Amino acid sequence: IAAVVDAQPQAESLITQMQSTIASTRHRSASRTSTPIVYCEEWGKPLIHSQTWVAELVEAAGGRYLGTPGTHTTAEDIAAADPDVLLFAWCGAGNRVPLERVIPQRNWQSLKAVREHRVFCIPDQYLNTPAPTLLEGLACIAAATHPPLHPIHPELIQLGRAEITAAEASSDPDPSQASAWSAK
Structure with a gap:
């Protein structure tokens, strides 16, 4: 596409920048002491695993992707x-x-991720579009997966235990109505 619109140098620069950021994240994550199992959800009804490129980002961040992408x-x-x-x-x-x-x-209150307060929402535009914004998604995944090694991303939302306790468990979350909800 870059060749068609006469933008090859810019495209090559962008690719180099993206590869460098991914390599830097891999390098920083290499000093980890564990490889956490990470579940990434693209949709909630039915539950759908995030796509292949998200699995690759999880691995770059030092995690192990749970399930089969997509x-x-x-x-x-x-x-x-x-x-x-x-x-x-x-x-x-x-x-x-x-x-x-x-x-x-x-009924996930007893899951290790919930008990250890490692439940997060990432803005979907950072993971669901194969574009340069994936670098923001990588930063979010890295911060969630290995917080001591990666700075917290300002748009990464973490769920606290008090919020789970206070929630009305009887309401059934419907992803198509997500715009009416506000994560804390």
Whole structure:
């Protein structure tokens, strides 16, 4: 595409910058003491694992991607896997995934990620579009996966235990209504 619009030098520069950022994140994550299991959710009804490029970003950030990218899963399968980190980036929801409702609705309160306060919402535009914005998604994933090694990203939303306790578990989160919700 860059050649067609006579923008090859800019495209090559962008590619180099993206590769450099990914390599830097990999290098920083190399000093980790663990490889957390990370569940990334692209959609909540039905539950859908994030796409292949998100799995690659999780690995670059020093995590192990849970599941098969782009496939359906169940709350029970995720509970059985007991991931270390839960990341939500529902398509079209921005950063408005109602984490405080999703966790109790799925009976995930006892998951390791929830007990250790490692439940996050990432703005969907950082993960669901294969574009340069993926670098922001990588920064969010790295901060969620290895917080001592990577700075917290200002748009990464973390769920606290009090929010789960206070949520009304009876309401069933519907991703198509995400714009009406506000994550804390």
